[in-house]
Amino acid sequence: MSGKTLFDKVWERNVVAEEREDRPAILHVGLHLIHEVTSPQAFATLAERKLKVRRPDLTLGTIDHSVPTLPAKEGRLAYTTKAAEEQVARLRWNCQEHGIELLDLGDPRRGIVHMVGPELGRTHPGMVVVCGDSHTSTHGAFGALAFGIGTTEVGHVLATQCLFQRKPKTLRVQFEGEVPADVTAKDMALAVIAELGMDGGTGHVIEYAGPAVRGLSMEGRMTLCNLSIEAGARAGMIAPDAVTLAYLQGREGVPADFVSACDEWLSLSTDEDAVFDKEITIDASALQPMVTYGVSPHEAVPASSLVPLPGDLTSASALDYMQLSAGAPISSVPVDRVFVGSCTNGRIEDLRAAAAILRGRKVADGVTMLVVPGSEEVKRNAEAEGLDLVFKEAGAEWREPGCSMCIAMNGDKGEPGQLVVSTSNRNFRGRQGEGVRTVLASPATAAASAVAGFIRDASAIRRRAA
Amino acid sequence: MEAFRTLTSRTFVLPQSNIDTDQIIPARFLTTTGREGLGKYCFHDWRYGQDGEKTDHPLNHSDREAERILVAGDNFGCGSSREHAPWALKAFGFDAVVSTSFGDIFRSNALKNGLLPVQVSPETLTLLMEQPATEVTIDLEDNEIRFGNHVERFETEAFARLCLLEGKDPLGVLLDALPEIEAFEQRAGSMS
Numbered sequence: 001m002s003g004k005t006l007f008d009k010v011w012e013r014n015v016v017a018e019e020r021e022d023r024p025a026i027l028h029v030g031l032h033l034i035h036e037v038t039s040p041q042a043f044a045t046l047a048e049r050k051l052k053v054r055r056p057d058l059t060l061g062t063i064d065h066s067v068p069t070l071p072a073k074e075g076r077l078a079y080t081t082k083a084a085e086e087q088v089a090r091l092r093w094n095c096q097e098h099g100i101e102l103l104d105l106g107d108p109r110r111g112i113v114h115m116v117g118p119e120l121g122r123t124h125p126g127m128v129v130v131c132g133d134s135h136t137s138t139h140g141a142f143g144a145l146a147f148g149i150g151t152t153e154v155g156h157v158l159a160t161q162c163l164f165q166r167k168p169k170t171l172r173v174q175f176e177g178e179v180p181a182d183v184t185a186k187d188m189a190l191a192v193i194a195e196l197g198m199d200g201g202t203g204h205v206i207e208y209a210g211p212a213v214r215g216l217s218m219e220g221r222m223t224l225c226n227l228s229i230e231a232g233a234r235a236g237m238i239a240p241d242a243v244t245l246a247y248l249q250g251r252e253g254v255p256a257d258f259v260s261a262c263d264e265w266l267s268l269s270t271d272e273d274a275v276f277d278k279e280i281t282i283d284a285s286a287l288q289p290m291v292t293y294g295v296s297p298h299e300a301v302p303a304s305s306l307v308p309l310p311g312d313l314t315s316a317s318a319l320d321y322m323q324l325s326a327g328a329p330i331s332s333v334p335v336d337r338v339f340v341g342s343c344t345n346g347r348i349e350d351l352r353a354a355a356a357i358l359r360g361r362k363v364a365d366g367v368t369m370l371v372v373p374g375s376e377e378v379k380r381n382a383e384a385e386g387l388d389l390v391f392k393e394a395g396a397e398w399r400e401p402g403c404s405m406c407i408a409m410n411g412d413k414g415e416p417g418q419l420v421v422s423t424s425n426r427n428f429r430g431r432q433g434e435g436v437r438t439v440l441a442s443p444a445t446a447a448a449s450a451v452a453g454f455i456r457d458a459s460a461i462r463r464r465a466a
Numbered sequence: 467m468e469a470f471r472t473l474t475s476r477t478f479v480l481p482q483s484n485i486d487t488d489q490i491i492p493a494r495f496l497t498t499t500g501r502e503g504l505g506k507y508c509f510h511d512w513r514y515g516q517d518g519e520k521t522d523h524p525l526n527h528s529d530r531e532a533e534r535i536l537v538a539g540d541n542f543g544c545g546s547s548r549e550h551a552p553w554a555l556k557a558f559g560f561d562a563v564v565s566t567s568f569g570d571i572f573r574s575n576a577l578k579n580g581l582l583p584v585q586v587s588p589e590t591l592t593l594l595m596e597q598p599a600t601e602v603t604i605d606l607e608d609n610e611i612r613f614g615n616h617v618e619r620f621e622t623e624a625f626a627r628l629c630l631l632e633g634k635d636p637l638g639v640l641l642d643a644l645p646e647i648e649a650f651e652q653r654a655g656s657m658s
Binding site: 037041203431 | 579637
């Protein structure tokens with residue numbers, strides 16, 4: 001019998017009832033994260049059926065999607081609509097009613113839902129983490145099985161702390177070799193999605209492995225796992241190691257007996273003789289900083305290359321929407337706006353990478369730039385390092401934490417036709433505002449593009465300075 | 467939950483692949499606390515211009531009573547986990563979506579809302595794309611999609627299928643498992 005994968009081991013630990021032909025497995029959830037947008041209808045179901053939240057202690061709420069990122073004026077936040085404000089109030093009421101801890105506005109621990117789990121040490125290796133949000137895959141960086149669910153399932157988890165789940169297939173993405181300087185986790189992720197295509201991961205849980213993955217910080221690993229869903233995979237995982245344990249040590253939510261927990265977590269790694277349903281290998285040493293040119297994250301190429309010809313992977317309508325000409329250098333594409341932030345790239349390391357490019361430089365004339373820390377903790381740390389001043393001196397705006405322009409439902413958005421270089425996760429049509437053209441990139445590439453006024457990777461900016 | 471057994475209706479075709487949930491319902495319409503009334507936002511930015519006027523998109527000329535089966539390109543419903551997508555599609559008047567593949571979370575959400583995702587072969591999809599407004603029967607009891615002389619079997623996850631056929635709520639089944647869940651938590655200890 002062959003060995004077990006990381007996924008197999010985590011799955012087995014959390015199965016309440018094995019799957020049968022006529023019923024999926026019942027899986028126990030160790031951490032259920034909730035936010036204002038995908039939870040109200042689930043709480044309404046509980047109320048209709050007179051049910052309680054079964055494990056408020058394993059549930060954590062935060063406010064992130066629809067909250068304005070401009071500071072309050074005279075004690076009032078400028079919500080885009082009354083409905084958005086009511087949605088936030090509803091979450092507050094629901095959490096109070098059911099005894100759920102809420103990281104409310106003003107709480108120094110508040111942040112984007114996928115920031116706060118790790119920051120508070122609530123995301124643990126070996127755990128099942130779910131949330132009504134597809135980027136829940138982020139938490140897989142810790143060796144958790146983490147995936148997004150719909151609102152009906154949010155209700156199931158609130159009521160029972162469990163959900164029905166068919167066992168997915170496994171897919172290993174093996175990075176061979178080390179990544180060159182200037183290639184970040186975001187570039188690795190875009191390369192994976194370009195390789196797999198938009199649905200190459202559908203039905204699978206990805207495990208990222210290899211020295212280039214081991215070499216990533218937890219911040220980088222979270223970026224890599226975060227984007228798993230953009231290749232269709234609900235979850236991405238990385239085996240826990242010394243980097244994982246060092247990140248968790250001393251955080252508020254870790255188990256009291258941290259040392260013995262660590263031993264257990266380290267045993268979760270994939271066995272050498274384990275077999276995956278599918279495997280791909282990527283040569284990390286050949287990677288370059290990547291950007292998207294189309295309307296799906298898999299439409300990605302090196303920033304230094306040309307806009308591809310329409311073909312199997314790219315539709316002519318995607319290039320039409322993006323107003324790009326096949327064969328034109330990517331570096332000839334002018335930029336209107338730059339966004340640094342989101343659960344993909346709103347962590348301290350991301351802000352440092354953007355600030356390193358912007359220090360002593362200016363955002364180009366005609367370009368606006370928005371920097372939104374992913375959480376209060378990131379904001380505090382960035383300000384302690386003076387990164388906020390770097391951004392402001394360069395001409396960028398420094399905002400309060402939230403999802404902001406990643407999903408553009410809080411009023412932060414581009415104008416029709418604008419080209420936005422964004423560190424977020426989706427370049428779908430209209431995602432960042434009606435008619436907005438989104439180019440996904442790493443924080444370094446986004447900052448370099450802000451300085452140049454055209455799409456550029458960091459090395460191009462440094463060459464210019466030399 | 468709303469039951470689904472057999473549906474006979476005409477199709478409406480959207481030939482694009484990779485139709486993501488941001489297209490099905492843009493994020494700015496997610497600031498609701500209800501499930502109702504989302505039909506007007508379904509494919510909103512395809513159906514309305516930035517000036518708020520209706521566009522010429524075929525969705526604006528579709529027969530909402532007679533065309534209850536949406537036929538769409540590969541990988542329908544990729545992207546975000548928003549259950550607002552099936553809520554909007556149902557409210558707009560679709561009861562089934564036929565494609566070669568679906569986003570995992572969309573498929574799961576659709577099945578919980580009486581919107582049947584029907585996964586067919588590329589050949590069958592091509593036939594359906596070539597003949598818009600075809601009358602099609604989707605038979606969940608026999609696991610068949612039929613039109614003209616064409617018959618294809620499709621798979622639906624067994625438990626979701628049972629819930630749809632019987633109009634059974636999966637939450638009830640999960641609540642019945644509470645003793646098992648409690649026993650699991652006691653065994654797991656650290657989760658107490």
